[in-house]
Each structure stands twice: as structure tokens, then as C-alpha cells.
Amino acid sequence: RYLHKAVTINAKISNPNAVIDGLLSIAEVHLARGNARAAAEVLARTGPLADQQGDRYNLVRAKLLGADLAIAQGDPATAATEAREAATLAIEASLMTGAVHAQARLAVALATLGEREEALAAIDRVRALSARLDRVERAEHVFHAIGVALAACGDAAGARASLELAAREIQAKLDRLRTRELRDSFAAVPFNASILAATGQRG
Numbered sequence: 134r135y136l137h138k139a140v141t142i143n144a145k146i147s148n149p150n151a152v153i154d155g156l157l158s159i160a161e162v163h164l165a166r167g168n169a170r171a172a173a174e175v176l177a178r179t180g181p182l183a184d185q186q187g188d189r190y191n192l193v194r195a196k197l198l199g200a201d202l203a204i205a206q207g208d209p210a211t212a213a214t215e216a217r218e219a220a221t222l223a224i225e226a227s228l229m230t231g232a233v234h235a236q237a238r239l240a241v242a243l244a245t246l247g248e249r250e251e252a253l254a255a256i257d258r259v260r261a262l263s264a265r266l267d268r269v270e271r272a273e274h275v276f277h278a279i280g281v282a283l284a285a286c287g288d289a290a291g292a293r294a295s296l297e298l299a300a301r302e303i304q305a306k307l308d309r310l311r312t313r314e315l316r317d318s319f320a321a322v323p324f325n326a327s328i329l330a331a332t333g334q335r336g
């Protein structure tokens with residue numbers, strides 16, 4: 134509800150980049166809740182808007198969400214295309230965190246397609262790009278993606294280690310929240326809850 138209100142307000146004051154940002158956040162929420170159709174409908178509007186505005190940051194976000202959506206819909210070939218486009222755009226715009234996330238999505242897509250060597254090469258690129266940054270925003274999603282890709286490539290131990298790193302990132306964020314209500318709410322986010330449960334942590 135808050136995100137929809139923010140989009141409406143920003144549209145009224147002619148702030149297109151903020152509108153795009155809000156719409157992408159709405160798409161993320163839909164996808165996190167398993168509503169792929171609603172996410173797809175929002176993305177169909179938002180990607181072209183970001184392109185028209187020359188909003189490279191949000192265009193990369195839209196491509197990343199497109200990759201996530203395609204994976205959720207069982208279409209790894211489209212996910213690979215979206216991830217590659219996100220990676221190219223991110224590098225061109227010097228959005229290195231975006232490039233890290235794009236390569237992580239690409240690794241998942243390639244591993245799902247059975248292209249093991251290419252998937253492992255994408256993981257190597259994730260690590261090389263990450264090493265150039267002080268920190269990677271939303272690193273838990275990167276570690277999770279690497280874990281999914283490694284599992285699909287047959288590396289159970291590597292997948293487990295990456296999942297543990299994702300859980301550690303989530304736990305660190307939980308530890309920074311001051312109230313039990315906030316911690317419980319954050320831990321209950323589907324992505325976070327699944328990682329914590331898979332690694333035997335309660336949050």
C-alpha cells in the first residue's frame with residue numbers, strides 16, 4: 134500500500150525516476166510473494182519507462198527482475214538473456230554491484246540449462262567483481278544465487294557453504310534491528326525465512 138501511494142504521489146509531481154523506482158519495488162514484492170503474473174505486468178510497464186528516461190540504474194534493476202521472473206517461470210533461456218543484458222548495461226554505467234548481481238543470475242540460468250562450465254565461469258566473474266567493491270548490496274541474494282548454481286552443477290558442499298554465507302548476511306542485518314517486532318518481520322520475509330530455515334537458524 135505504501136509503495137502504491139508513493140508511486141501515485143511521484144507521478145503527480147512529475148518525478149518519473151521515482152515512479153520507476155517505486156514500480157520496480159512493487160514488482161519485487163509481487164515476485165517475493167510468488168505472484169509472478171502481477172510482477173510480469175508491472176515489469177512490462179517499467180522496463181520501457183526506465184529506457185525512455187535513460188535511467189540506467191533502474192533499467193538494470195528491471196533486467197535483473199526479469200531474470201528472476203524468468204527463473205520463477207521455468208524459462209532459464211530468457212533468464213540468461215535478461216541477465217546478460219543487465220550485466221552489459223551495468224558495466225557500461227559503472228554500476229558494479231548491478232554487474233555482480235547480473236552475473237549471479239546468469240550463473241543460475243546457465244546451471245539450470247546444464248551449461249556447467251559457463252555457469253562456473255559466471256561465478257568466477259561474480260567473485261572477481263565483488264573483490265573490487267568494499268561491499269555488495271544485498272549480498273545474501275548473490276550468495277544464494279551462487280549456491281543454487283553450484284547445487285545445479287553438482288557441488289553440494291560449495292552450495293551449502295554459499296547458503297551459509299547468505300544466512301550470515303541475513304543474520305547480520307537482523308542483529309542491527311533494535312526491536313523484536315522488526316526482527317520478526319524481517320526474518321519472516323519469504324526469502325530470508327527460507328534461507329534461515331535451510332541453514333537451521335531461527336533469526
